[in-house]
Amino acid sequence: FCPACRALQPPAPRPDLFRLMACDRSFRIDARQLQRRFRSLQRAVHPDRFGQRPLKEQYYSEQHSSLINKAYQTLLNPLSRGLYLLELSGVELAQDTDSDADSAFLTEIMEINEKLAEPKNEEIFEEIETLIKVKQEELTRDVTAAFERDDFQEAKKLLGKMKYFANLEDKLKTKKIPS
Numbered sequence: 001f002c003p004a005c006r007a008l009q010p011p012a013p014r015p016d017l018f019r020l021m022a023c024d025r026s027f028r029i030d031a032r033q034l035q036r037r038f039r040s041l042q043r044a045v046h047p048d049r050f051g052q053r054p055l056k057e058q059y060y061s062e063q064h065s066s067l068i069n070k071a072y073q074t075l076l077n078p079l080s081r082g083l084y085l086l087e088l089s090g091v092e093l094a095q096d097t098d099s100d101a102d103s104a105f106l107t108e109i110m111e112i113n114e115k116l117a118e119p120k121n122e123e124i125f126e127e128i129e130t131l132i133k134v135k136q137e138e139l140t141r142d143v144t145a146a147f148e149r150d151d152f153q154e155a156k157k158l159l160g161k162m163k164y165f166a167n168l169e170d171k172l173k174t175k176k177i178p179s
Helices: 031-045 056-078 078-088 105-116 123-146 154-177
Strands: none
Touching: 031 056, 056 078, 078 123, 078 154, 105 123, 105 154, 123 154
8 A cells, every 4th residue: 555645556566475464484484473464454355345446456456456356375285385385485296296306105095096086985095095185295294394405306296295195185186086
């Protein structure tokens, strides 16, 4: 907001999502604090509050609201938060991560994919869902430790593995949807 006239201003071109959400630039975040900040910002700039304002401010309100949603979703999810931290640190995650993954890991992913390809079986789905949850929690702990050591290459490798499990989770959700 403009300090003089209190008119809503456009968002910065490439804002730091951690700064926007009043979080430390760290993989470890306080989800409750993030949610409180999200709600507070949305209350201030939500488009519903700008219906009677000039069109320019309505447009800025939509931009801010969208940016706040993006920041919240990015920082709330461990995978996207980690990828964003790598991006801020100048580390690029290769598009083709197969070359970085070890063969035992790739075999495990392949076996889970094969189970998912089988005819619908709720027991197998629950087993896979539990396995994915445990692996994601384990990887999240390991990524947290890697970032706290400033070991960006290890974090990058672990986030690559997290991507595989996120893809499996998406496949599982698709399979569980009743047809």
